[in-house]
Amino acid sequence: MTNSGEISTTTAPTTALDPAGGTPLAAAHERGRTTIADGVVEKIAGLAARDVGGVHAMGAGLARTLGAMRDRVPGGKSVTRGVKAEVGEKQAALDLDIVVEYGVSIVDVAQAVRENVISAVERMTGLEVVEVNIAIDDVKLPDDEDDLDASQRVQ
Incomplete structure (x- = not known):
């Protein structure tokens, strides 16, 4: 108390909340550090992109062909094919x-993929997604054979 009758109070420091998850940002820094690997973000983004209607496959040319063969091996399916993240x-x-x-x-x-990827990554990681660049590498025609079908045929 002061001489003039004022009551002195101390307030706890306010903690900003993470807009994505509502977790206190300052508390997280005071009690430890969380790092998220590029591969984790790549998996989240790959799954989110594949959920969008109209997406036939992920990856470009050779990577897609090799990935189709790898997908045939149990446990070999790669959800990160066609995704590169910088975290x-x-x-x-x-x-x-x-x-x-x-x-x-x-x-x-492309717009639906971008929105779905941003939403999933920000919701699951709390990271701010600053950009999602999308390259359309091919169009799957109705009469085209899938890469997987071609790899099964060649033995």
Whole structure:
């Protein structure tokens, strides 16, 4: 108390909340550090991109062909094919290579992939996704054989 009758109070420092998950940001820093590997973000983004209608496959050319053969081996399926992530302490940037189905709007599919990937990564990791670059590498035509079918045929 002071001489003038004022009551002196101390307040606890306010803690900012993480907008993605509602977790206190300052408390997390005071009690330890969490690091998220690039591969974790790549898996989340790969699964989120594949959930969008109109996405036929992920990856470009040779990587897609080799991946199709690897997918035949039990436990060999790679959800990170076609995804590259750069993860910092608070932000992430992603590059995706996509093959779309013939007849879909590429602009609409790319926008839906971008929104789904950003939502999933930010929700699960608390990282801010600053950019999602999408490269459409091919269009799957109705009469094209899948890479998997071709790899099964060649023995």
